[in-house]
Amino acid sequence: MAGNKGLTSPQEDYSRWYNEVVLKAELADYSPVKGTMVIRPYGYTLWENVQEQLDRRFKETGHVNAYFPLFIPMSFLEKEAEHVEGFSPELAVVTHAGGKELEEPLVVRPTSETIIGYMYSKWVRSYRDLPILINQWANVVRWELRTRLFLRTSEFLWQEGHTAHATREEAMEETLRILDLYADFAENEAAIPVIKGIKTERERFAGAVASYTIEAMMGNGWALQSGTSHFLGQNFAKAFDIKFLDQNNQLQYAWTTSWGVSTRMVGAIIMAHGDERGLRLPPRLAPIQVVIVPIWRQAADGKAILAKAQEIATALKGASVRVKVDDREQYQPGYKFNEWELRGVPLRIELGPRDLAANKVVLARRDRPAREGKTTVALSDLTTTVQSLLTEIQASMLSTARAFRDAHTHSVSSYDEFKEYLASEGGFFRVYWAGSNEDEAHIKEETKATIRCLPFDQPEGEGTCFYTGKRTNQVAIFARAY
Amino acid sequence: MAGNKGLTSPQEDYSRWYNEVVLKAELADYSPVKGTMVIRPYGYTLWENVQEQLDRRFKETGHVNAYFPLFIPMSFLEKEAEHVEGFSPELAVVTHAGGKELEEPLVVRPTSETIIGYMYSKWVRSYRDLPILINQWANVVRWELRTRLFLRTSEFLWQEGHTAHATREEAMEETLRILDLYADFAENEAAIPVIKGIKTERERFAGAVASYTIEAMMGNGWALQSGTSHFLGQNFAKAFDIKFLDQNNQLQYAWTTSWGVSTRMVGAIIMAHGDERGLRLPPRLAPIQVVIVPIWRQAADGKAILAKAQEIATALKGASVRVKVDDREQYQPGYKFNEWELRGVPLRIELGPRDLAANKVVLARRDRPAREGKTTVALSDLTTTVQSLLTEIQASMLSTARAFRDAHTHSVSSYDEFKEYLASEGGFFRVYWAGSNEDEAHIKEETKATIRCLPFDQPEGEGTCFYTGKRTNQVAIFARAY
Missing domain, CATH: 3.30.930.10 (Bira Bifunctional Protein; Domain 2)
Structure with a gap:
């Protein structure tokens, strides 16, 4: 993207x-x-x-x-x-x-x-x-x-x-x-x-x-x-x-x-x-869940399209969707697409003269790259489609974030390996830990990583502390942190 | 009362x-x-x-x-x-x-x-x-x-x-x-x-x-x-x-x-x-709109009555009524009545063994004196009666407050009369006013009353300023104020 x-x-x-x-x-x-x-x-x-x-x-x-x-x-x-x-x-x-x-x-x-x-x-x-x-x-x-x-x-x-x-x-x-x-x-x-x-x-x-x-x-x-x-x-x-x-x-x-x-x-x-295009907001918290961008070249089309956009907005509001019509005349649609992508609105509705004539609109998902995230929907199905897409986007954002976290969670068995991975890959380090307060302070001083927590989700068995080499049944999560 | x-x-x-x-x-x-x-x-x-x-x-x-x-x-x-x-x-x-x-x-x-x-x-x-x-x-x-x-x-x-x-x-x-x-x-x-x-x-x-x-x-x-x-x-x-x-x-x-x-x-x-019994809260803003006080003497009755009270509360909550069951065992009903009156709850439901047997409850309005504010209602009509009573109490509180204000709004034609009424009756004074800043300051110094506002609701004709004696078409509201 x-x-x-x-x-x-x-x-x-x-x-x-x-x-x-x-x-x-x-x-x-x-x-x-x-x-x-x-x-x-x-x-x-x-x-x-x-x-x-x-x-x-x-x-x-x-x-x-x-x-x-x-x-x-x-x-x-x-x-x-x-x-x-x-x-x-x-x-x-x-x-x-x-x-x-x-x-x-x-x-x-x-x-x-x-x-x-x-x-x-x-x-x-x-x-x-x-x-x-x-x-x-x-x-x-x-x-x-x-x-x-x-x-x-x-x-x-x-x-x-x-x-x-x-x-x-x-x-x-x-x-x-x-x-x-x-x-x-x-x-x-x-x-x-x-x-x-x-x-x-x-x-x-x-x-x-x-x-x-x-x-x-x-x-x-x-x-x-x-x-x-x-x-x-x-x-x-x-x-x-x-x-x-x-x-x-x-x-x-x-x-x-x-x-x-x-x-x-x-x-x-x-x-x-967030990604390289800006914010991505989860639908359940997004101030605007759906933005409608009307598209027209000839002034004659503008009025009908804006009226339709307002009509769609009213219908969506009636279904408790937080929707905004971007009716600003001083900006081109492309500019608006960029802006609402930057601001993380989960779903965009594009409405042009051809769509209007065919009683259709184009829906574009913020969480999917351009083509993959686009679908054309009949106006008669719009509200239910929007609602189910918002639910789907919400679920998809959670699973994407979870997959990202899991892919960036490492388990290392030595301090050298820890330092190497931390510098090259970053992420979370789920490691056996039997160190002291002083050990923790020393690791922070050397690597800026800290123990984020001793997770509730602990392993069943024992392992070797990556830092002290002691046997322990306790796991800690290390990471750089804000 | x-x-x-x-x-x-x-x-x-x-x-x-x-x-x-x-x-x-x-x-x-x-x-x-x-x-x-x-x-x-x-x-x-x-x-x-x-x-x-x-x-x-x-x-x-x-x-x-x-x-x-x-x-x-x-x-x-x-x-x-x-x-x-x-x-x-x-x-x-x-x-x-x-x-x-x-x-x-x-x-x-x-x-x-x-x-x-x-x-x-x-x-x-x-x-x-x-x-x-x-x-x-x-x-x-x-x-x-x-x-x-x-x-x-x-x-x-x-x-x-x-x-x-x-x-x-x-x-x-x-x-x-x-x-x-x-x-x-x-x-x-x-x-x-x-x-x-x-x-x-x-x-x-x-x-x-x-x-x-x-x-x-x-x-x-x-x-x-x-x-x-x-x-x-x-x-x-x-x-x-x-x-x-x-x-x-x-x-x-x-x-x-x-x-x-x-x-x-x-x-x-x-x-x-508020009145001599304490707070009176308008139903639309009251944290608790209805309090249910279960009444029983014999422990054997208690359980059934409490269960019924909870059942009523659930039904009222379902109708978006803010309701509380006062199930405290350490206090007598009379104590509870006093406390909820003091705390201004607009409507009280009393539920005793005899009421329960007859499928009825007693409703007591906070805004009316004891007997006048009480009615007995069949359980089957309770939710609609509660809703309409809350609406009625809200309207009645506004009209009571308006009648009180109007009864305590005076029109006087001289400063002596103003001072006399202010000392004896208090209230608002709707008076013709053509005074200066200094006049206003002087009145405040002497009487502690100030101009609350020049009301939007002005008279059609002229009158005589109660303080300066000048003719004017402007009316002011004077009062003691917090």
């Missing part, structure tokens, strides 16, 4: 390709404030669709939304030692407000475990007050030195779930229920296959007992952590005094969890599916 | 009643950061319902959502002289981030005209790029000395629309289209009648050419500004250089508007409808 005019090829310079796609597809723009971004309507609508599908899943599993303050007293963060250590370098601090210097500086939330923990300690008295299953949609700020649109920005949007439970078991069940929910969202809405697993100690959330993750492979073989779910044990309950009387009238500390998916997910969608 | 146990009567102390309702109904809670609040799930769900109904209207009128950064360089605010003057006293300022002092302090947005104006200047080149019809759902910060849950908090949630147009006429049409949209929302979703009008110069948004408002009457006769729509002329376009080539290839400044509704709307709903 030929590339899109003016778009750097992803093979040539993946990072540049990514930035160009984000800007040219009008997903986002740089903002005048260093490290922050503007999410433009097309990118924000994609995020709204992500939100809608996640939010539906949260509510179906008994969660409710709430809103906690943006500002957190510095002293709150200091109550959990690991937490403050992890977040201190990234904090933005309000020192003046209302024309005066504040007595205590306020931190702009980097995450909300502390202030939410404080409120839970006020709300929880008895086991009857548990569980608390609250989620918040919010902006958070983590001051980053090296930023990247959607992937790493000083301010980003996310949801952060914070739950409190009476028992360890319930909190652990919740942590894993959410991980499953995230994986279900990634695969069935974003068409991105993910690997579920647990983070090693080095990569654990600051203050958590255990951090779980879904890891996805991007088009350059790197990993993107696409959602995390943390089992916080009683760490925050002890720091914030979240206590309750249990059924035996004994005072107990609660068990808490936290979990989040952010606007990084938009970056994941771009990089898991 | 008797009051709710433990709730201060609104007649006795309206302000205390308000705070108690917010806290006891679990709409919100105080936060440890001065002047900020925690919106609890029940209050946040109400806000989500407000959001959904506004957002639907925005999208139906061609608007799209986007997201702009939280932080704005101080220098941006300074580009529009009136704007910076208006907002300076309320700014929260980030001076340190990532462990370092920032070169230029960043303001936490109090509103986003400036940063959005900057971005529009980058995006707009030609008349074909206009109009831009963008809305943002966001948190904003205005450091307030005297705060009030929902009504005035240092951080609040809102939507802010920012549009840019090629002509003055289009921008003015947009300004008024949104004002109509807000009024339609207030009346048809929140059941709050509003007065549309224009603000006087004193009350105008900092930087606007003209500010339009919808003003609602609260239960104590005070006014609450419930939404504003500003015609910004070319003020911000000139400050941020938003220019475009028009159809004649002439460079022109764009015309912009901005408009917002905030979490204050939740305060409006509480105060427009």
Whole structure:
């Protein structure tokens, strides 16, 4: 498939390709404030669709939304030692407000475990007050030195779930229920296959007992952590005094969890599916699922074709298809094809005078190369064909992404082999692992690859650690990561 | 109607009643950061319902959502002289981030005209790029000395629309289209009648050419500004250089508007409808529209009644009714009745052993006193009866609020009479007005009443200004306001 005019090829310079796609597809723009971004309507609508599908899943599993303050007293963060250590370098601090210097500086939330923990300690008295299953949609700020649109920005949007439970078991069940929910969202809405697993100690959330993750492979073989779910044990309950009387009238500390998916997910969608022609959006999340491009040379044809295009759009809208008619007169059809391919619209309808006369249209799939993706359809069958094609494209994008990931997942038996493959092929490395924290740090220093997770899907038998040579029954996924 | 146990009567102390309702109904809670609040799930769900109904209207009128950064360089605010003057006293300022002092302090947005104006200047080149019809759902910060849950908090949630147009006429049409949209929302979703009008110069948004408002009457006769729509002329376009080539290839400044509704709307709903028993929520926005309270004395009855309650709930959910079964075993039915009345649920279903045996339930309306609001309904008619009652309650709440407002709107012909009525009766004063800015300031100083707006609904003929004695054809609405 030929590339899109003016778009750097992803093979040539993946990072540049990514930035160009984000800007040219009008997903986002740089903002005048260093490290922050503007999410433009097309990118924000994609995020709204992500939100809608996640939010539906949260509510179906008994969660409710709430809103906690943006500002957190510095002293709150200091109550959990690991937490403050992890977040201190990234904090933005309000020192003046209302024309005066504040007595205590306020931190702009980097995450909300502390202030939410404080409120839970006020709300929880008895086991009857548990569980608390609250989620918040919010902006958070983590001051980053090296930023990247959607992937790493000083301010980003996310949801952060914070739950409190009476028992360890319930909190652990919740942590894993959410991980499953995230994986279900990634695969069935974003068409991105993910690997579920647990983070090693080095990569654990600051203050958590255990951090779980879904890891996805991007088009350059790197990993993107696409959602995390943390089992916080009683760490925050002890720091914030979240206590309750249990059924035996004994005072107990609660068990808490936290979990989040952010606007990084938009970056994941771009990089898991994009190609040399630009974005490819999964139909279930695409802001525009179908674009209709009317084609005419003689002005006399224009009016009838535009009217027909609107008629088709109305019919598709009636069937809950998100459709747009590109009726701009200043551009040629070829220009429009390129633009909507760049912007990743899953399905294009071409409508010209000859098609109109024959009561037909041409359908072009974004996920298939030019000829292979084209079919001619009778107008009478259009709605059902569009609906079934959208379903097919969604499924096909997931299986394509899965096949790509599997083809780029290697198993190596020595560190030399690992380094060689990492340099030549990249991708994921599913390897037996019995190393230490220090070994992991050393590998990162030498190769920039990290353990993405210890996947849930572990082998039945033993093998030899590729790095230490020790026998082990544990497998890890190594990769370069964003 | 008797009051709710433990709730201060609104007649006795309206302000205390308000705070108690917010806290006891679990709409919100105080936060440890001065002047900020925690919106609890029940209050946040109400806000989500407000959001959904506004957002639907925005999208139906061609608007799209986007997201702009939280932080704005101080220098941006300074580009529009009136704007910076208006907002300076309320700014929260980030001076340190990532462990370092920032070169230029960043303001936490109090509103986003400036940063959005900057971005529009980058995006707009030609008349074909206009109009831009963008809305943002966001948190904003205005450091307030005297705060009030929902009504005035240092951080609040809102939507802010920012549009840019090629002509003055289009921008003015947009300004008024949104004002109509807000009024339609207030009346048809929140059941709050509003007065549309224009603000006087004193009350105008900092930087606007003209500010339009919808003003609602609260239960104590005070006014609450419930939404504003500003015609910004070319003020911000000139400050941020938003220019475009028009159809004649002439460079022109764009015309912009901005408009917002905030979490204050939740305060409006509480105060427009609440009574001595607590909240009364309009069915279209109520998080829970129907609560089912099962009633039994003998444990043997409990199981069958709970099963029936769940069966009814399932049927109602199937008809898109938001329903909850209160199956808590630790509370008596009377306690539950009080609690759900306090929390404003529009309709209660009581289900006891005798009802069950007769295939009937008792329905109790929140908006009517105890006996008057009760009816017995056969189970077979329940869903249709519930649906029609919810519609009836919605309409009845609007007409009750309108009758209340009209009964508390006075017309006076002298300043003495004005002061006398304001002190004894309160309410709105619809008066002929030919005063100056200074007169308005003087009245505020003496009486705390302000001009809420010059209503669109103006009289046909002339009259005498109640303050200056001059003849005029202009009428103003004066009131005490939040």
